[in-house]
Amino acid sequence: DALDIHQSGVSRHLRLLLEAGFVQVRPVGQHRLYSLRPEPFRGLEAWIASYQRLWDARLDRFGEALEKRRSANTKGHRKEKKRDD
Incomplete structure (x- = not known):
């Protein structure tokens, strides 16, 4: 209830995690205890x-390209301002 998911949904997710090798399961009485396996992580x-x-x-290259463009625009703006004076 706290996670707003039904037991069948939890079981489905645990089965997928088990098939993918992210968890292991062991029976304890009528219950099945799941634990994470560190290797796949x-x-x-x-x-x-x-x-x-x-x-x-x-992203570094993108940032460098933006900085060059910004620098070129600033220089162009200064030249236009000098012409207006």
């Missing part, structure tokens, strides 16, 4: 890090 972290490096480099 390490792989996920490495995958995300590769994209982070890619996007950091792209």
